[in-house]
Amino acid sequence: MSNLSKKTQQPLSLIYLDENATTQVLPQAAAAALSTMETLFGNPSSSHITGLQAKQIVDQTRQRAKLIVGAENGGIIFTSGATEGIQTAILSALHHVKKTLDKNKKYCLLYGATEHKAVPESLKHWNEVLEINAELKAIPVNEKGQLDLEFIAREVPNALMICTMAVNNETGVYQDIKRLDKTIRANNADIGWMVDCVQALGKTDLSLAQTSIDYAPFSGHKLYAPKGIGFMYVRENAPFTAFIAGGGQEGGLRSGTENLPGLAALNVIFKMLTNESEYTFTPVNTLHLFRQQIVTSLRKVFPDIVLNHCFENSVPTTINFAIPGFSSKEIMDLFDAANVRVSSGSACSSKVTRSFVLDAMGLPAWQSESAIRMSFGPAMTQPQIDETCKRIGLAAQALEQNCLMLDTNPIADKTELEGLIQFKVGGSCSWLYVDKKTKTALFIDPLPELTDRLQTLLACQRLKLIAVIDTHGHADHESCRGSIAVEFLAQQQSDSLGWPANALTTTIEGKPYQYIVLGDKWLIKVATPGHTNDSISLLLCDPIKAETEQLLVHYAFCGDLILMDSLGRTNFSTSSAKAMHTSLQLLEALIGTESLICPSHDYNNEFTTSIATETSRNSLLAQVMANKISVGDFSSQKATMDKHIIDESGSEIMCGALIGNCHKTTVREYDSASLAEAMKQPETIRLIDIREPHEYTLQHDENFATNVPLTRLVQFVQEHQQNKQEKLVLVCRSGSRSHLAAQALSRLGFEQVGHLKGGYALHQY
Ligand code: PLP
Numbered sequence: 001m002s003n004l005s006k007k008t009q010q011p012l013s014l015i016y017l018d019e020n021a022t023t024q025v026l027p028q029a030a031a032a033a034l035s036t037m038e039t040l041f042g043n044p045s046s047s048h049i050t051g052l053q054a055k056q057i058v059d060q061t062r063q064r065a066k067l068i069v070g071a072e073n074g075g076i077i078f079t080s081g082a083t084e085g086i087q088t089a090i091l092s093a094l095h096h097v098k099k100t101l102d103k104n105k106k107y108c109l110l111y112g113a114t115e116h117k118a119v120p121e122s123l124k125h126w127n128e129v130l131e132i133n134a135e136l137k138a139i140p141v142n143e144k145g146q147l148d149l150e151f152i153a154r155e156v157p158n159a160l161m162i163c164t165m166a167v168n169n170e171t172g173v174y175q176d177i178k179r180l181d182k183t184i185r186a187n188n189a190d191i192g193w194m195v196d197c198v199q200a201l202g203k204t205d206l207s208l209a210q211t212s213i214d215y216a217p218f219s220g221h222k223l224y225a226p227k228g229i230g231f232m233y234v235r236e237n238a239p240f241t242a243f244i245a246g247g248g249q250e251g252g253l254r255s256g257t258e259n260l261p262g263l264a265a266l267n268v269i270f271k272m273l274t275n276e277s278e279y280t281f282t283p284v285n286t287l288h289l290f291r292q293q294i295v296t297s298l299r300k301v302f303p304d305i306v307l308n309h310c311f312e313n314s315v316p317t318t319i320n321f322a323i324p325g326f327s328s329k330e331i332m333d334l335f336d337a338a339n340v341r342v343s344s345g346s347a348c349s350s351k352v353t354r355s356f357v358l359d360a361m362g363l364p365a366w367q368s369e370s371a372i373r374m375s376f377g378p379a380m381t382q383p384q385i386d387e388t389c390k391r392i393g394l395a396a397q398a399l400e401q402n403c404l405m406l407d408t409n410p411i412a413d414k415t416e417l418e419g420l421i422q423f424k425v426g427g428s429c430s431w432l433y434v435d436k437k438t439k440t441a442l443f444i445d446p447l448p449e450l451t452d453r454l455q456t457l458l459a460c461q462r463l464k465l466i467a468v469i470d471t472h473g474h475a476d477h478e479s480c481r482g483s484i485a486v487e488f489l490a491q492q493q494s495d496s497l498g499w500p501a502n503a504l505t506t507t508i509e510g511k512p513y514q515y516i517v518l519g520d521k522w523l524i525k526v527a528t529p530g531h532t533n534d535s536i537s538l539l540l541c542d543p544i545k546a547e548t549e550q551l552l553v554h555y556a557f558c559g560d561l562i563l564m565d566s567l568g569r570t571n572f573s574t575s576s577a578k579a580m581h582t583s584l585q586l587l588e589a590l591i592g593t594e595s596l597i598c599p600s601h602d603y604n605n606e607f608t609t610s611i612a613t614e615t616s617r618n619s620l621l622a623q624v625m626a627n628k629i630s631v632g633d634f635s636s637q638k639a640t641m642d643k644h645i646i647d648e649s650g651s652e653i654m655c656g657a658l659i660g661n662c663h664k665t666t667v668r669e670y671d672s673a674s675l676a677e678a679m680k681q682p683e684t685i686r687l688i689d690i691r692e693p694h695e696y697t698l699q700h701d702e703n704f705a706t707n708v709p710l711t712r713l714v715q716f717v718q719e720h721q722q723n724k725q726e727k728l729v730l731v732c733r734s735g736s737r738s739h740l741a742a743q744a745l746s747r748l749g750f751e752q753v754g755h756l757k758g759g760y761a762l763h764q765y
Contacts, residue, residue: 012339012699015388019222020169020199020318020375021343026224028279029268033226033261044258045249054260061263064270065231069197069216070207075234077250078258082198083118085217085232086163088243088254090126092215093161093192096239098130101160107134110155111163113141113360114170119163119196134160138360144310145173145361149183156188166206166216167199170357170373171309172318174204181211192239198222202273202281202378203315214238220266224379229262281378287316290385294319294374297389301396302405308358308367317377320358322370325452326404328353330692331372334398336733337695338391343373398694403460404453415693417461420555420598420715425449427603427654431557433540434463435519442518443468444538444557445600448480458488465489467516467523469498471559471600472535475572475655497536499525506544508551508590517543521554528587530580531560531568531655537587553595554718558587562614563599564606566656567621570635571642577635584624587611596718601655605740606747608714613748617661667742668754670729672763675756678729685727690741695733701760704731713741717748727752735759 016024025033042054058078065076079085101107109123109132120136127134137155140148145168156162162184167174177195184193194215200206202223208216213235220229234240234253246255271277282290291311298305298321308320323331328344335342344353358368376384400407402415418436422429431444432454441463443454458465465488470479473496481498493501503514503525515524524539537558541551560568561583570577591597593612615622620637623629629637644657670678679685689696689704696707708716720726728750730738738755745753756763 012391013387015340015384015391017374017376017388018341018343019377020172020373022221022227023224023377023379025226025265026269026279026379028272028277029225029265032264032268036260036264040264041260044260045247054258057260057264057267058258061267061270064267064274065218065233068201068206068270068273069218069233070205070209071233072209073236074209074238075236075253077232077234077253078263079217079230079232079254080228080259081221081230082196082217082219083122084243085215085219085230086118086122086194086196087126088232088241089192089194089215089217090122090161090163091130091243092234092239092241093194094126094130094132095241096192097160098132101132106158107132107160108137108155108158109134109161109163110137110139110152110159112147112165112175113138114145114168114173114357115163115165116169116196116198119165119194123161123163132160139164141360143362144313145171145357146313147175147180149179152180152183153187156184156191159188159191161192161194163194163196165196165199167197167203167315168357169199170318170355170371171320171361172199172314172316172375173309174200174313174315177211177213181213185212197233199315202269203284203287203317208233209235220262220269223269223377225265225269226262229259229266231266282380284316284378287376287378287380290376290380290382291316291319293385294388294392297392301393306367308363308371309361317375317380319374321372321374322367323372324366324370325456326370328370328372331370333691333695333733334395334698335391337398337691337698338395339699340388340391340395343375344371394698395694398697400460401697402693403457404694406456406460411462414460415697417457417463419712420718421711422598422602422607422714423447423450423453423711424602427601429598429600429602431555431598432457433518433555434461435521438519440464440466440518442466442523443484444598445469445471445474445559446480446484448478451480451483454484455487466518467492467494467498467500469538471538471557472497472532474600475532497534499536508544524551526586526590528558528561528583530570530576530583532572533574533576533579535559535561535568535583537561537583539591550592551590553591555596555598555714556587556591557598557600559600560655561587561599562597562609562611562621563601563656564604564609564614565617565661566603566658567618567638567641568656569642569645569654570638571645577638578631580638581624581631581634584621585627588625594721596714596721598714603654603658605744607710607741607744608717608748610748618659664743665746667739667746668752669757670754671757675729678727683727685729688728688730689732690730690738691732701731710737710741713744717745720750724748724750725752726750728754730755731763732759734761 040053042050044055044058062076111119139151192214195213197216198219201218216233218231221227242253244255249255272279272281302323304324306322332344354368355371399405417434421432425447428447430447430450433442446468468481468484470481503516505512505514513524515522521540522543526537528537529535539553540555541553570580588611594610596608615625641657645654687704688706688708689700690708690710692709730742732738735758742753742755
């Protein structure tokens with residue numbers, strides 16, 4: 001973005017705390033790699049001088065590798081990385097046992113439950129390819145991540161191979177190799193044993209030849225060498241089958257011309273490990289102090305922090321933790337904004353983000369779902385750790401300023417809330433409306449996951465909650481209305497959904513409606529049964545001055561009556577499609593076709609909708625609104641529609657069957673160059689950063705002067721209902737939130753909305 005205009009904000013330098021994923025190549029290693037490309041570029045198989053020089057690098061690196069892993073009498077073969085080593089080990093062991101399999105016996109393949117996916121997936125692959133047909137069994141771990149030795153003792157006699165890991169990549173937990181060795185060999189003297197040593201290199205002492213480990217794969221890119229180079233220790237006389245055949249390099253064990261640049265870089269790293277270099281790594285006891293220093297800083301600002309592993313049995317370079325009330329995505333976004341790279345320490349599935357490693361350790365679900373991993377390596381320095389701690393403090397300050405965490409600073413130091421905020425948990429929504437002038441707030445469809453956040457917000461913003469209301473009794477999730485009401489509205493009398501007993505009454509079209517006052521707005525309650533018989537809609541509107549006046553509705557919180565691309569299901573015991581038909585027509589009569597609808601679900605990241613938008617894609621709704629369908633026909637079509645509700649067996653009960661017309665609109669995608677070009681044009685472009693305020697506070701591009709967080713997008717739409725022609729370009733961290741928001745705005749009628757593809761990640765400050 002540097003070609004857009006001058007920045008005023010000083011960019012923060014990068015702190016990289018994701019070294020269990022991969023590391024930066026150290027300059028000394030990179031220089032050695034470059035030299036093999038430019039000068040010592042020979043083929044180690046050539047017998048001329050250039051080839052001999054290249055071969056010397058291979059030989060030296062192999063000697064040093066032997067020394068480092070304690071492979072006195074075993075062999076070292078160079079590979080492309082650990083995944084290749086894992087294949088080679090598994091192929092070798094299984095190919096060997098295949099020859100002597102007893103067809104009448106049931107065999108298993110054992111692997112640790114917290115193993116890197118490369119291990120079980122490769123076992124599965126070779127088990128199928130070699131037609132071994134053994135059962136794959138995960139060895140359980142205890143809450144400290146240690147393998148269950150009794151399980152191993154029981155299962156290993158029938159196993160064809162056992163795969164364990166030296167150090168876990170998510171938690172840094174190491175295994176007691178000596179005890180494992182004893183247990184395995186006492187119960188099966190010949191079984192092939194692979195130990196994935198990827199995360200152990202440079203972090204723990206390895207004396208592999210002192211053990212009965214058969215195969216130990218390693219990877220260069222986890223310790224400051226480039227990607228594409230790795231090596232594997234193979235015990236003397238261990239069965240071996242070449243995974244790659246060809247020109248006979250590596251003594252025929254692994255063919256293909258050697259990766260000389262990678263080897264030269266690895267050689268430099270090895271020299272540092274063997275203290276033969278002028279450059280040295282940080283000693284292990286100092287690394288322990290570094291970890292402690294980071295944890296102390298984290299604890300100072302996040303006193304509730306929970307560590308997901310013990311320090312007594314993990315290497316000092318990994319910290320895996322969870323902060324109550326914050327998802328791992330939120331913390332990652334926060335640290336990314338502070339230019340500190342951390343990892344979510346978990347594997348993404350389509351819906352839930354959680355760590356199978358922490359699950360295997362039996363940690364509570366919330367810890368697994370909100371796990372954050374900070375990892376560094378032995379090249380870490382004291383100034384970098386000090387800077388890390390400073391950034392942790394800055395990140396916490398940003399959370400405090402935006403009331404995601406409580407502190408004792410005065411309200412004047414806070415970014416004050418005003419208007420509508422949308423909270424989402426999975427596909428469900430809660431809505432908070434704040435009237436800044438009167439310092440009052442209203443919470444609709446409260447989700448239990450948000451209780452703490454709401455409490456913090458109210459206390460921090462000094463807001464008085466005047467009501468917490470459910471639009472209906474939710475079948476898919478618990479409401480936390482009760483607990484919030486007890487804490488903030490102890491004196492208030494209300495009905496079973498939280499509607500206050502002291503509400504006033506007004507008349508619209510000759511009919512009485514109850515309402516409560518919130519600053520200069522009214523919240524009117526309308527009974528809209530259908531989805532359930534207790535369903536209500538809540539209309540936030542301007543006060544009614546004359547009975548005949550058309551309501552000016554800002555937001556219609558209609559629960560599960562109209563969902564985006566759907567109608568609420570009507571197949572519960574208290575549902576009635578007939579009642580829904582009436583409720584839909586009543587809602588349209590009251591709010592018109594353009595008012596914003598804020599449902600209690602948003603399954604497709606559409607944020608908000610209107611009757612006009614929905615009738616244009618939902619023909620059933622369009623027919624109801626145009627009075628072109630009988631109640632009977634509506635009911636039968638509704639019954640058919642409800643048969644298509646998906647995902648009931650999964651983690652979420654859907655509250656309406658999606659019609660399938662939520663096709664994403666195409667929005668203009670900019671890169672730095674096209675955006676700079678567009679900004680030179682006479683037409684004004686409004687650049688909007690749509691990250692959350694705490695991320696924006698930490699750092700943003702000065703060109704993106706407006707901050708419209710995704711949680712306030714609906715309010716932005718409301719405020720711009722009469723001005724949808726403006727040219728907008730949205731940005732976020734990676735381009736994914738900005739894309740969603742741009743699509744939503746475009747669907748809601750914004751005519752010229754685009755986003756910066758790849759976000760700040762690809763267009764750095
Ligand atoms: N095993 C462990 C424990 C790892 O952390 C990784 C890398 O993430 C691998 C195996 C795979 O290594 P490579 O990327 O070298 O194939």
